[in-house]
Amino acid sequence: MTTPDIAARRALVACAALVVGALALTACGGDAKAEGSDDKDGRARSSTAEITISAEDGSTGASINSTGVKVSDGKLTGVRLTESATGAAVPGSITADGKSWKPKEQLERGTKYQISATAKDGDGKTAAANSVFTTVSSSNSFIGTYTPDGGTTVGVGMPVSFTFDKAISDKKAVQSNIEVTSSSGQEVVGHWFGTQRLDFRPREYWKAGSEVTMKIGLDGVEGANGVYGVQDKTVTFTVGRSQVSTVDVNTQTMTVVRDGKTVKSVPISAGSPEHTTYNGQMVISEKSRQTRMNGSTVGYGGEYDIADVPNAMRLTTSGTFIHGNYWYNKGNPPFGKQGTSHGCVGLADAQGAKGDTMAKWFFDNSLVGDVVTVKNSPDSTVAPDNGLNGWNMAWSAWTAGSAL
Secondary structure, three states: OHHHHHHHHHHHHHHHHHHHHHHHHHOOHHHHHOOOOOOOOOOOOOOOOEEEEEEOOOOOOOOOOOOOEEOOOOOOEEEEEEEEOOEEEEOOOEOOHHHHHEOOOOOOOOOEEEEEEEEEEOOEEEEEEEEEEEEOOOOOOOOOOEEOOOOEEEEEOEEEEEEEEEOOOHHHOOOOOOOEEEOOOEEEEEEEEEEOHHHHOOOOOOOOOOOOEEEOOOOOOOEEEOOOEEEEEEEEEOOOOOOOEEEOOOOEEEEEEEOOEEEEEEEEEEOOOOOOOEEEEEEEEEEEEEEEEEEEHHOOOOOEEEEEEEEEOOOOOOOEEEEEOOOOOOOOOOOOOOOOOOOOOEEEEOOOOOOOOOHHHHHHOOOOOOOOEEEEOOOOOOOOOOOHHHHHOOOHHHOOEEEE
């Protein structure tokens, strides 16, 4: 038998259960709709904007070039990319149409980042996405240091030269993703010197005034087992007027020819009989108004150490320069009658690179990429990979060194 008190308590519990059920129904339905859902059946609707972050969450080999954010069926409202270790923000920008975002600068290799992005669809509904990732490590990637730099003006002998920081085993994959073209229409072919250097040049010197474009598409290219490229850029440089100078060791003179016309013939001092100058076509690869030259750095011991060599221009990696000479014995014979250097080509100059000297004139009128050809020296022809001197290789041998 049920007592009146027990019956009353049971009725109260049943009533409370009904109230809780009603509250639960309201929480799942009415409140979500009040927050903005316009579906006819009253269910909540999420944003139709879909955000895609190129670097997947948890990935450890993300690109340092192509990391970015895109959205479909909506517009980005905010993106924040930070270095995880420091919290430093990486600047970037959303495109005018709101469809994508990318960093303003290349990311660092082997660095952990976190990125968060928000977007809205056409109805104002918000979507969000996040990713924590690490870029490809230095040990698992390679970079090619190249010359010349973009935006420069160079001489007609300037090759395009890449030096990679890792040995490349798949030369075909790497070379096929570097395209070098000229507005002159000249055929350009690459040649490998070993496993870490790749040079490009046409059969003959570049046409004066032409524009050369390098398209470097190495990002994600596997150059060796488990080692991937990280570069993706286009570089353009200009070829200036044609200047080719010829040094005749027999006569100790240099003839400067610009755009097919002789502009000057000057006395020089080439290598001595004990330290001869290379023969061959040599390309100016760098210029220094003054530099130190120490014989111990190129295998000559302490034979010379000159702290202020003026108007110096490098011709080989091994240490051949054409430069100013102010220390020449002004007695007999006079300058230009005898070779006295350790293999360099000297021009009359004044200490401190001062005054209107022949060396200063040549320095001021030369470009990186100009050619200096030496002939009639008792020495051998310079090696094609000793500096930027691939012009000393026959075209058939040059093309045979291509991986394509």
